Amino acid sequence: MQVKRLAAVFAFGLAGLTAPAWGAAEAQGAARCLECHDDLPDMSRSAHAVATDKRTPDCISCHGESTSHAKKVSGQKQGKPDRMFVGESISPADVRSAACLACHNSTPKLALWAGSQHPTVEVACNSCHKIHTNNDKVRAKATQPEVCYTCHKEQRVQASRPSRHPIQEAKVVCSDCHNPHGSAGPKLVKKDSINDTCFMCHAEKRGPFVHPHQPVTENCATCHNPHGSTVPAMLVARPPLLCQQCHTPHVAGGVGAVGGQPGVFPPAAPGQFAPAVTGTSSGKNVVNIWQGRACGNCHTQVHGSNNPSATNPTPQFLLR
Secondary structure: OHHHHHHHHHHHOOOOOOOOOOOOOOOOOHHHHOOOOOOOOOOOOOOOOOOOOOOOOOHHHHHOOOHHHHOOOOOOOOOOOOOOOOOOOOOOHHHHHHHHHHHHOOOHHHOOOOOOHHHHOOOOHHHHOOOOOOOOHHHOOOOHHHHHHOOOHHHHHHOOOOEOOOOOOOOOOHHHHEOOOOOOOHHHEOOOOHHHHHOOOOHHHOOOOOEEOHHHHHOHHHOEOOOOEOOHHHEOOOOOOOHHHOOOOOOOOOOOOOOOOOOOOOOOOOOOOOOOOOOOOOOOOHHHHHHHOOHHHOOOOOOEEOOOOOOOOOOOOOOO
């Protein structure tokens, strides 16, 4: 048992770093904590247990001096540590995070932590990070998504759909796109906009193009669900339904989309004795597009193109 205590003191790099008023003859600092808490998990290889680094925090750095807890007064109930990170007497989220920020406040990725979404809903640092361990799950690609899915259950479902980023294969993780510690962009994305975040990997979609597609320049999520979809290419709906949310469908002579609408099959319109859509009629009609199942059969460069269209030129709007 004594060997285990000595090993724990060395792993923490704690003995003698802090000396509260517990008496010079008694064990000091975290060494006093380890007289009772010698059953802590191994964290000798973590960043918080480097004995050769004088900046390494000890138990008191995070939990406070906790005098009433460390030295029980006879006849009185033993007090709790000044800061509790788990259990029934857990400290408020801002108090727990403040203990971490005492050291990590100069980290650039934490510059926008205050006021961001996570602390606003009382998510503390230890809600995601685990200190008393050698392997913090949120810092490993293979296990990080499971930590995020604890709260973001909708994204767990989306990431299991057929068309998705390779999250399950640990090739892409949540922090590749999001900064959970705060961001100037929406949804905690790492860049100032969703598009700029997508362009970190999909640079070929950035442009600029002579003929840009307006939704692309505004927001990639207009057409794509980045967490996963049942439609190929992570589209939010399958073409042509997706395209027709913004674009009026092509028509030829008032031809409708399905049978029973005017102009499709006789006698839908007065005096009509033959179908309006035949093998020799124009392919620009809703029937053929629906049968082809995609506007992309013709419009292949939906993210933007430098080439004009000879048969369907870009509409020219007059400036007034």
